[in-house]
Amino acid sequence: MVKTDKNIMRGFLVLTYIVIISMLVFLISSAFTYLNTGADRSRMLHTEVAKETLYLPKMNWATLRNEGRKMDSQTLLKIEQDYLNAWYVKQRAYKTHQTTGIDDYYTENARKNILDFVAQQQQQNVFVNATTLSHQPTVEFFSEDGQLVVLTDNNVVEYKQVYQGETFVVETTEKADYKIVLLLEDGFWRIRHLVKESVETVEDAVETKTLEALHFRGINYYPQATPWDMFGDKFDIEIIKTDFTILKNANLNTIRIFIPYEDFGAATVTTEKLKKLQQVLDAAEQQELKVIVTLFDFYGNYDVLNWTLTQRHAETIVSTFKNHKAILAWDIKNEPNLDFETRGQQNVLAWLETMISLVKSIDERHLVTVGWSNTESAHVLQEKVDFVSFHYYDAAADFSKNYANLKAKINEKPIVLGEFGQSSYGGFWKPFAGSEKKQANYFKEMRVALDAENISYLAWTLYDFEDIPSKVVGNRPWRTNPQKKFGILDKDGKRKLAFEVFVE
Numbered sequence: 001m002v003k004t005d006k007n008i009m010r011g012f013l014v015l016t017y018i019v020i021i022s023m024l025v026f027l028i029s030s031a032f033t034y035l036n037t038g039a040d041r042s043r044m045l046h047t048e049v050a051k052e053t054l055y056l057p058k059m060n061w062a063t064l065r066n067e068g069r070k071m072d073s074q075t076l077l078k079i080e081q082d083y084l085n086a087w088y089v090k091q092r093a094y095k096t097h098q099t100t101g102i103d104d105y106y107t108e109n110a111r112k113n114i115l116d117f118v119a120q121q122q123q124q125n126v127f128v129n130a131t132t133l134s135h136q137p138t139v140e141f142f143s144e145d146g147q148l149v150v151l152t153d154n155n156v157v158e159y160k161q162v163y164q165g166e167t168f169v170v171e172t173t174e175k176a177d178y179k180i181v182l183l184l185e186d187g188f189w190r191i192r193h194l195v196k197e198s199v200e201t202v203e204d205a206v207e208t209k210t211l212e213a214l215h216f217r218g219i220n221y222y223p224q225a226t227p228w229d230m231f232g233d234k235f236d237i238e239i240i241k242t243d244f245t246i247l248k249n250a251n252l253n254t255i256r257i258f259i260p261y262e263d264f265g266a267a268t269v270t271t272e273k274l275k276k277l278q279q280v281l282d283a284a285e286q287q288e289l290k291v292i293v294t295l296f297d298f299y300g301n302y303d304v305l306n307w308t309l310t311q312r313h314a315e316t317i318v319s320t321f322k323n324h325k326a327i328l329a330w331d332i333k334n335e336p337n338l339d340f341e342t343r344g345q346q347n348v349l350a351w352l353e354t355m356i357s358l359v360k361s362i363d364e365r366h367l368v369t370v371g372w373s374n375t376e377s378a379h380v381l382q383e384k385v386d387f388v389s390f391h392y393y394d395a396a397a398d399f400s401k402n403y404a405n406l407k408a409k410i411n412e413k414p415i416v417l418g419e420f421g422q423s424s425y426g427g428f429w430k431p432f433a434g435s436e437k438k439q440a441n442y443f444k445e446m447r448v449a450l451d452a453e454n455i456s457y458l459a460w461t462l463y464d465f466e467d468i469p470s471k472v473v474g475n476r477p478w479r480t481n482p483q484k485k486f487g488i489l490d491k492d493g494k495r496k497l498a499f500e501v502f503v504e
Contacts (some may be wrong), residue, residue, distance in 0.1 A: 054088060059137070075146070082182070083151070083380050093118050095304075126350030131158070133159060153177070156178060159171070174196075177196070216253070217251070224493070228260075235276050254292065255289055259295050260298050274320055278321075290327075292325055294331040294333075298442070315362060332355050332356055333352065337373055356368055369385045382413050388406075390417065419459075420460065421460035423482040429482075
């Protein structure tokens with residue numbers, strides 16, 4: 001027995017010795033490898049800015065007729081990347097008081113001014129949220145040795161918000177001309193001088209259009225099997241065509257669909273998603289259905305430094321489909337007022353205003369609106385949109401009063417009820433809340449009020465759904481189960497009592 005114990009102890013000690021030696025060999029070899037390969041230059045120089053898509057203002061290069069050395073396209077692209085990165089790291093420093101990356105994109109003399117300004121901000125507890133939205137640069141001079149370049153950048157549109165602590169102070173939009181000198185150092189085109197030569201305040205003068213004579217009678221649409229994932233892997237245009245035929249035969253004339261920001265590729269919209277959207281719009285046109293396209297679904301950042309990314313997203317989609325005959329309107333964002341508390345009302349409204357202006361500048365034909373979640377917020381930005389759109393899920397008996405309160409705040413703008421409805425769910429989690437009969441009565445009462453005011457409207461929604469993604473209302477059954485039963489058709493496509501009331 002004693003001998004056995006000694007053998008076990010001896011074996012344990014040998015095993016421990018082997019493990020320790022193995023760990024020491026691994027650590028030594030790792031250190032040796034690091035010292036022989038050198039540090040990762042991208043980490044050392046903080047070039048993560050260049051590796052990620054963080055900043056994409058509109059760049060319109062003027063024709064190059066520069067003096068000195070001829071500029072090749074590869075060099076010009078590198079200059080553009082470093083120049084925009086220089087803007088980005090400076091704006092990030094003014095927002096956060098963190099100066100990471102400044103050394104990479106500014107020479108020693110140029111960075112001193114930035115560091116001094118950041119230090120002054122810290123003393124005064126001031127923060128500046130800023131971005132540039134568009135640039136019109138050209139190369140004026142490129143040295144023969146390829147080490148120095150002089151740019152002029154005209155009509156640079158800059159947006160700024162200034163905060164004292166957490167208190168908003170002021171916002172401005174400016175258009176400025178710059179002269180820039182860049183030096184090639186350590187593989188970076190660093191700014192040596194950046195001089196603002198002229199500046200003017202930009203006044204937003206976006207024109208609004210008159211609502212078309214069409215009276216909306218429609219539905220917020222998702223295919224039954226793929227709610228909130230209409231353009232995903234299970235996309236089936238034949239199912240969508242069948243549904244559009246149902247809507248047409250029900251004498252409805254408008255649908256509202258949703259474009260998820262991330263799913264469509266965020267700043268770089270994918271060709272695959274554009275093709276799917278093209279098919280949906282073509283199918284709607286075949287059935288003479290007009291389409292309200294709601295952009296930026298499931299987007300909720302609004303940070304000023306991200307504005308250029310969202311602008312490239314909207315620019316791609318709107319410019320691609322601005323001439324499609326099925327398009328009725330662009331809905332910039334679904335229920336953005338729900339983000340006021342968490343993202344800041346000032347940030348949300350500023351983003352919306354800028355996005356409205358962008359969409360209108362690209363598409364001068366079609367209407368633009370914002371889908372507010374209630375009557376209380378719907379008057380906001382009314383001077384910017386072409387028609388006011390609001391959602392209503394409260395009691396039908398209170399609709400006329402709430403609508404009258406909203407109408408009193410609106411100055412001669414058409415008003416559309418973009419979403420309304422009631423769940424027919426009356427199961428375990430809400431046993432007395434709903435039924436098909438209650439849902440039908442709700443639609444009947446709402447139809448009386450809507451017809452009396454001659455209001456255009458779109459109901460929520462065509463189908464009952466079997467599954468609700470957690471990103472919509474979470475996972476709690478008392479929230480998800482009622483959300484499944486808002487359709488005027490059940491999950492098998494059969495008409496519910498509300499269908500007859502809604503389409504009569």
